[in-house]
Amino acid sequence: MRREASVLHLDLDAFFAAVEQRDKPSLRGRPVVVGGTGGRGVVATASYEARAYGARSAMSTAEARRRCPAGTAFLGGRFGAYRRTSEVVMALLRELSPLVEPVSIDEAYVDLAAGPGSDLSVDGVTELARRLKADIAAATGGVTGSVGIGSSKLMAKIASDLDKPDGLVVVPPGSELDVLHPLPVTRLGGVGPATAERLRQVGVRTVADLAAKSLTDLVTLAGRAHGTGLYQLARAEDERPVVAEREAKSVSQESTFERDLTDLAELNRLIDAMAARVGERLRDSALSGRTVTLKLRRYDFTTMTRSQTLPQPTDDARQVATTARRLLAEAGHGGGLRLIGVGVSGLSQYAQGDLFADDSPVEEEASGIAVEAPAAPEPPADRRWWPGQDVVHDELGPGWVWGRGLGRVTVRFEGPLTPPGPVRTLAADDPALHPGDPPDWRPTTMGA
DNA sequence: TCTGGGGTCCTAGGACCC
């Protein structure tokens, strides 16, 4: 805990949904749910309008559909658009200080004490946050964020959560415990459902209750590391530094299927495809790893992992795939699998095979698909389109997919800088309709 | 039509080594 409120936490509000509402004017002010739109999808983000009907992150999309009224937009994610917007925000944070720790695409800590601004008084950081929020909204086309500032990561994060959305809370140094102690323990990072239930059983509901427990009690209850952590957080003791660069510890790829799969050849082909993507990502980041992990989720949702550590690190898709296939053969797949994941951990900087790797196109071969899989059947025309997708029509211009089915696709033709636009239903195989790029939300100043 | 996908960190037991 520092003597000044010099740690800032930013949390963008309902971020995915906010980007969708920016780019799709007809959705502004209306309920929007972003996430998996298939039968086994879950909600990634619900707009505040959708939250009013009870839609929540991590809820199954089926449940959100039950709760939300007709006309609610259920969209798959457009991660390229989110990433671009996030980069604009992170760049603004780096103007405050070089020490910026992104936690996720929509969240970051900033160490203001490492920045050029010297006024770390409560008034000073409040004014800084006010300007930051205005800059973010202006640069992103209206995406808002909640800012918390305090004497530690703990307090900054708690503060940003106190007044969502579009909030600004500074916890003055010295008042940490006044803010912390009345809160439910579940507001502390690291207290999830399991820990909350155990704490409840010993009469702990608030952070003040937690602070009354002895270190020994908490270690017994939650384990050595976690118990010690809880003991300190309850006292606002938090010395965790803001860390700009964190090295990746693992790279993985997983997929839940629309229906449970039982066919070994099909499962092996999926392993190959996932291994190919993992290998590609490893090589993109110049990493290789020694431990290959296969994750399986069975028909009954029980989850297991099987791993094997190789003698040498690898970034080779074939080696990852071969290892994962063997792990699957040993683990079995009786009853059917709903999910498979392939991952590599134990990472190091340099790929062992790099010096000798040919740069011929091994990837298709490595995936196994070109070698032994029958050619994937061309998906039906309407399967090319998914809700929320950016498209462009040769005559009608840019727009986005509202829905699809029965050989048709419904598109709304509008963009971030247009008024709400018209809806047209087209043949799914309309040759004039193409996948599009995320639209630019910034008004063009030069002729583009 | 229950329950995504990408991660991190911790624990615990057994193997193995000194």
Place this chain on the structure above:
DNA sequence: TCTGGGGTCCTAGGACCC
């Protein structure tokens, strides 16, 4: 030769986060 102790690696699972 009847019983040690510590350290590291590997594997599996669980809790948690966004």
